[in-house]
Amino acid sequence: MKLYQLAKLIRSKNAGPFMLTLDILFADDESYHKAAACEQLSAEHVAQLYGIAPERMRRYLVPKARAIKFSFPRVHPSGDFLDTDLYGCQQHRPLVELELPD
Amino acid sequence: MKSKSEVCVLAAAGMLGSSFDKEAFMQALSYNPDVIGCDSGTSDSGPFYPGTGIPRMNRKAAKRDLELMIVEGVRRGIPVLIGSAGTSGSDPAVSWMVDIVREIASEQNLHFKLAEIKTELTREQLAAYMKAGKLHPLEGAPQFEEKDLDTLTRCISVVGPEPFIEAVNNGAQVVICGRCTDTSIYSAIPIMYGLDNGYAWHAAKVLECGTLATVLEKRHGSMLAWIREDSASLEPAAGDMAVSPVSAASHALYENSDPFYLLEPGRNVITKDAVYIQETDRRVKIVGSQLEKMPYTVKLEGVRFEGYRRVSIAGVSDPLILKQFDSWLAECIEQAKQKIQRGMGISPDQYRLRHIVYGNPADPNTTCVGVVFDIVAPTEQDADGIISNVWHTVLHVPIAEWEGAQSQAAFPFSPPDLQTQQGGATYSFCLNHVIEVEAPLETCRIRYLSL
Numbered sequence: 001m002k003l004y005q006l007a008k009l010i011r012s013k014n015a016g017p018f019m020l021t022l023d024i025l026f027a028d029d030e031s032y033h034k035a036a037a038c039e040q041l042s043a044e045h046v047a048q049l050y051g052i053a054p055e056r057m058r059r060y061l062v063p064k065a066r067a068i069k070f071s072f073p074r075v076h077p078s079g080d081f082l083d084t085d086l087y088g089c090q091q092h093r094p095l096v097e098l099e100l101p102d
Numbered sequence: 103m104k105s106k107s108e109v110c111v112l113a114a115a116g117m118l119g120s121s122f123d124k125e126a127f128m129q130a131l132s133y134n135p136d137v138i139g140c141d142s143g144t145s146d147s148g149p150f151y152p153g154t155g156i157p158r159m160n161r162k163a164a165k166r167d168l169e170l171m172i173v174e175g176v177r178r179g180i181p182v183l184i185g186s187a188g189t190s191g192s193d194p195a196v197s198w199m200v201d202i203v204r205e206i207a208s209e210q211n212l213h214f215k216l217a218e219i220k221t222e223l224t225r226e227q228l229a230a231y232m233k234a235g236k237l238h239p240l241e242g243a244p245q246f247e248e249k250d251l252d253t254l255t256r257c258i259s260v261v262g263p264e265p266f267i268e269a270v271n272n273g274a275q276v277v278i279c280g281r282c283t284d285t286s287i288y289s290a291i292p293i294m295y296g297l298d299n300g301y302a303w304h305a306a307k308v309l310e311c312g313t314l315a316t317v318l319e320k321r322h323g324s325m326l327a328w329i330r331e332d333s334a335s336l337e338p339a340a341g342d343m344a345v346s347p348v349s350a351a352s353h354a355l356y357e358n359s360d361p362f363y364l365l366e367p368g369r370n371v372i373t374k375d376a377v378y379i380q381e382t383d384r385r386v387k388i389v390g391s392q393l394e395k396m397p398y399t400v401k402l403e404g405v406r407f408e409g410y411r412r413v414s415i416a417g418v419s420d421p422l423i424l425k426q427f428d429s430w431l432a433e434c435i436e437q438a439k440q441k442i443q444r445g446m447g448i449s450p451d452q453y454r455l456r457h458i459v460y461g462n463p464a465d466p467n468t469t470c471v472g473v474v475f476d477i478v479a480p481t482e483q484d485a486d487g488i489i490s491n492v493w494h495t496v497l498h499v500p501i502a503e504w505e506g507a508q509s510q511a512a513f514p515f516s517p518p519d520l521q522t523q524q525g526g527a528t529y530s531f532c533l534n535h536v537i538e539v540e541a542p543l544e545t546c547r548i549r550y551l552s553l
Contacts, residue, residue, distance in 0.1 A: 014146055015359035017403075017531040018242030023355050062361050064378060065351035071359035073242035079148030080530050081408065081454055081478055086148050 003041075003098040006031045012091035015071060017078040020088045022046075022070040022095060032066040038100050046070050049094045105296035110135040111288050111305065111327045112339075116312030118142035118167050118184060119159030123323030123340060130324045130339035131174055137291035138175045140167065141284050141310055142199070143186020145531075146357070149405040150522070153255055153529030155194030161202065168199075169206045172276055176214045182276045183266050183287050191281025192258055193222045199278050200551070207553040214276060216551045217269035221280030223257045223402065223545055236538040240401070241359070243534040250532060253406045257533060260401040262367030264542035266290035274550065281403065283366055284310035292329040300391030301334035303371040307364060308336055308353050315353035316343045337385040345386045347378030367542060368398035397538060400545050404533025409453070409478040411526035412489035414519040416496055416511035418463075419470045422503045423510055427463035427471065430501060438495040446487050453479040453488055470512075478528050485526060489519040
């Protein structure tokens with residue numbers, strides 16, 4: 001099963017000019033708990049997916065919002081010469097088709 | 103100070119100039135809110151706006167929204183608070199908005215006291231904080247040292263709710279504030295009435311994007327919050343929209359790196375243990391939010407000038423080029439650099455050149471690949487010369503499969519290069535720090551105007 005089949009929304013966005021944040025939101029508690037328990041959505045694994053040192057990747061479990069959140073520093077600050085995504089809003093791609101156990 | 107057991111806060115919209123739903127706004131006024139607020143800024147659109155001080159929003163659209171808020175607010179005696187004026191909240195952006203307010207007052211024959219709050223810091227002020235060891239980087243921000251002061255274009259302090267309270271206590275009916283935290287616009291009046299608690303701040307965080315926190319945002323517009331000693335309630339103004347516990351809780355995540363702790367000037371807002379209760383079919387009640395008082399710090403946003411940008415966009419369709427796309431493009435760049443060196447006497451370390459490829463040349467189904475060439479140079483004249491050398495070189499770099507003169511790039515317009523706004527002026531963020539201050543008003547200048 002791919003993550004997008006379980007989630008209702010996967011998004012990325014700036015959290016200030018120097019940080020990026022990924023939100024995975026679920027429609028029901030069951031999907032949320034299933035995803036939250038997956039090794040593929042551990043801070044370590046997502047850090048690897050994004051090429052970030054594991055100690056710089058922070059993961060938050062937010063059951064009231066049925067959300068899993070990851071925050072980490074941007075490689076290039078928003079609007080910097082080498083940045084290609086001003087709002088940081090197309091950085092969720094590596095998560096969308098992430099394969100999860102059925 | 104007067105106190106109130108319940109304060110009603112109206113967020114007209116998530117962003118001033120977004121042409122919010124008038125009908126819902128008028129509906130919201132029937133609740134007799136204690137304040138009408140609207141955020142007008144963001145750092146999300148990048149360093150250009152604080153760099154130049156130019157607002158992102160259209161003047162007419164900003165005026166339309168301001169006029170609705172000011173006419174109704176002044177008529178009913180409700181304070182109107184605008185924060186982070188004109189996108190960046192820089193001094194010129196505040197002046198720009200004050201000018202619009204003057205125009206509205208004169209056209210509508212309205213008379214009221216206007217407070218203008220400017221929040222920029224001079225290099226000298228910043229240097230003094232640095233010297234005192236009071237400047238600290240936030241997570242992910244680069245080091246900022248004394249030598250960086252010379253290249254700093256603008257430094258804007260992001261103030262808290264206290265300047266708004268000061269202005270309203272001094273009789274201001276409309277406040278146009280420079281950069282402030284989004285939540286300060288909405289927490290100010292509850293705090294003024296004695297409710298400096300987790301509910302004022304947590305509700306403010308949900309309010310700051312207007313109806314974005316609803317279950318389904320049919321139209322963008324007004325949100326209401328009621329702040330009390332022991333809870334807050336939230337409801338969209340439009341009768342056909344609703345907030346739910348999940349939609350409200352989800353909003354605490356939005357554009358935030360930490361969903362549980364929100365660091366605000368002098369306060370840490372703790373939403374970790376908050377509970378969201380569906381109060382009516384459209385309204386949510388929040389209990390359990392907490393507030394921890396902290397040493398007072400003010401965030402700084404700062405940018406520096408990088409040079410002048412020029413851009414060219416080329417489409418490449420020839421399948422024989424697409425088969426060797428990377429090496430062909432590398433050859434184009436190399437030849438362009440040599441030509442710029444020969445003709446203009448400018449070496450590659452004197453400007454920056456990058457390219458971004460859109461589309462996949464290796465995919466046999468691709469019919470056209472887009473390449474954006476992007477350069478930044480110290481002068482406009484150099485920038486013009488460099489980009490025209492780049493695109494003209496790309497046009498004619500041959501491949502071995504063809505014989506004779508070849509033209510390889512489809513340009514969608516003439517001239518084939520363009521400049522971003524303001525002659526291509528380009529900036530980068532260099533400050534995302536906090537400073538320790540003695541008093542919340544330390545970084546702002548308040549001026550009152552009787553209109």
